[in-house]
Amino acid sequence: MKELPKAYEPQKYEDNIYKRWEESGFFNPDNCKKAGFIDESKGSFSMVLPPPNVTGTLHIGHASMLAIEDLVTRYKRMSGFETLWLPGTDHAAIATQTKVEKLLIEKGIKDPKNELGREKFLAEVEKFAQESHDTIVDQCKKMGSSMDWSREAYTLDDARNLAVRTVFKKMYDDGLIYRGYRLVNWCPRCKSTLADDEVEHKEQIAKLYTFKYSADFPIAIATTRPETKLGDTALAVNPADERYAKYIGQEFLVKNFGGGADLKIKIIGEESIDMNFGTGALGVTPAHSATDYEMAQRNKLEIIKIIDEDGLMTKEAGEKYLGTAVKAARAQVVEWLKENNLLEKEEEIPNNLSICYRCGYAIEPLPSRQWFVDVNKEFVLANSAIEGIKSGDKVTLKKLMQQVVTNKQIEIIPDRFEKTYFHWINNLRDWCISRQIWYGHRIPVWYKNEEIFVGVEAPATEGWTQDSDTLDTWFSSGLWTFSTLGWPNNTADLKTFHPTSLLETGYDILFFWVARMILMTTYTLGQIPFEKVYLHGLVRDEKGRKMSKSLGNVINPLDTIAEFGADATRLSLLLGNTPGNDLKLSQEKVEGFRNFTNKLWNISRFMLLNIPEPKLDVKLPEAKTLFDEWILQQLNDTLNQVNANLDGYHFSAAGELLRVFTWDLLADWYLEIAKIEGDKSEILNYILNTLLKLWHPFMPFVTEQIWSEIYGTDKILMVEKWPQLHREPFLEEQIFADTKLIRDIIAGIRMLRSENKIEPVKKLNALIGAGTKLELLQSNSEIIKALARLENLEISSQATKSTTAVGFVEGGIEVFIDLAGVVDMEKEKERLKKELESITKYIAGIEGKLNNAEFAQNAPASVIEKEKEKLAEAQEKMVKLKKQIQ
């Protein structure tokens, strides 16, 4: 017989348990296979960790992700799948470089990149990335993540670099990667391009200026950015606009606009122009606005770049403006307009500012020579495992991305995100993949004079210079499901684990990452990257606000782990959390689950005291009493429903079911009954054994600790077999009804006690008129006596109420408690009257329903039958209540 300490202290055990798991080697599926833990018929289950950015530490959102993924991994592993959860980190190019620059500037290096140079600067970044990586790994372990560290990958390591170069070369050869001079999103602070979806919009109040280019120009325009008008080459009006239509096709020469540039303005017709906004006319600046750029393409307009990569005006804007910052130039142009009496109006309007999602700086659209992935170009997909596309078919990247979700080869959970996904793809434009930063995969392109060489390896001959740009970080993370499994080498891992089974990630990176993995994998392998996508929401504070340093509402997972334990932290992130929805988290919630881990600990503590010889090898024990039968069936049903919910990705529901079984059924009822019925060693052992397995994926630490306290440390719970159903699920109705009656009688007596303010120490005498339930109640009378705290209990088929007794009616039987002198009988009568009132109303309702001819005609027989039963029961209760009130 073992005895556990009174309270569970997670801090004492967690680190040691993780070490034991790690040393066992069973995070690695190869070792599970060798040890015979794998059920060949189940196949494999694989999942990659969405690699956290090496920009710092993990936050509570990561903790939520880890909790969900570890839950699934442990469930699958115990169920016999060859289970791989593959960890890694992401170099997060711009984000990491920006962060390190900031840190270096704080250290006093004013212009880190220029002062240190590429090599030294990159060494600093790598040092920082390594430190971040170590912290992240440590945090994953603190959460209990059962990842296979032996397969850990980094988006910027050599193996991944080979994959990146190989894919780049393949795409270039297929004509899908091209270099072009096009309008891109430029962040003047990061000094780099950004992809379309890396641009965010922030609402602000802007000044809208209305003016004419010159005094004799026929049409006025309105703009929030007058300085860009120095690069205008057209003026667009709606062809349906009677005021302006006559000018379409005409060209005007504007001399010395803004005191700087001569403009050639062509009037063009564009149906997208809103006649009611501003003056109904738009000055077209092809080089610095995406929509204007498109108009320029359609109308074959000249594209004049007047803002450069540093956010300064170019000489095209005129000598006066050369080298002037954009904002200063704006002020100068406005000043000039005023001086020349051209400014007609100046007003404030709400406006969306485009900003860089990494640094928040205003984006400057400008034309630039960059590398792009063409999403609309046709190519031949040599080997296709995609339903609806045959090997050798001509496809586009867009088509591939659509097809795998349309044909349900990839299922997105919750499915409403499929709409979002399709909408995004339909509007997808070519993807700019070159970045002018240093930390990242260098573009595998070399130049020698006019020659270009694209290859996996550098050219063999002399005199070549490699492109100085690096690739968008999502280019490499797009390869993540297969680059981590060894591609381009033809590895066993690829064969066993790809396509992966599940991708679990946040809905906020559906486009950034999920869509790009689909693009890259379908293109490169002709396969889907994963079968299911489970999208989780954001973790917010208790008021639903985003957690942020400035609000001071950040919950750090390491803090809650230190205070309440990793299990409590995990439960607080798993329960009450549904796919695609944000989760509100508070300290109190974690605390509540800490209480639950302690409850489980104490349940085990009690059970162990009653299990003289715990046996690891459990068989279904024999049920000796009604409640034995009941609890075993409840356990079986719970297992059945937990399986269904876990398989259906309803993690919260599964946990909730387990909680109800553990606390409400087992602890509050069965264990109390076991104290009375005695000698339950075998059943308790069976229940505890099963229960620990079921809880393990949710709270691995406390379950593992209890397990080792019971069975020693030789056997690890993590690799125990998931329990099997021992019979057809669904409780036998008779057992359910009988146990419910007994529990209701006990609860009823407790209620009378409580309402009449009788202390629990005072034992009472009770009389039960059992009717047809005589035998049942007699055989369980000890339970009723003990749990309702009765001195004497008399059970007969008929009972008559004495004048000093109060009573209640439950499921066709009558219960009377002799309360001579203790109770205010009048008050008790009041209570009964109230109950009678409510049951009379209830009966009227059912009668009304049953007497309704249409109900009788239309409702299914089973429903009618149920209603009739309810009515009979209620009527019986009413009769008895009436008698009691007399």
Place this chain on the structure above:
RNA sequence: GGGCAGUUAGCUCAGUUGGUUAGAGCACCUCGUUUACACCGAGGGGGUCAAAGGUUCGAAUCCUUUACUGCCCACCA
């Protein structure tokens, strides 16, 4: 402007295909230390399921409209 969610007890949320008198946890109130657990036990109060209309024998659940909240996309220059 387009789209997607949500609105159920003071708070956080369940409520599967319409069919018990709408549930749980926390909080609140009352009582309690009967030894697994006060990180606990027993009991209780609290909801016209956002509003209106409709379909139906029957609606928290399906449909329509409205209001509010949140998010995503596009973008007005």
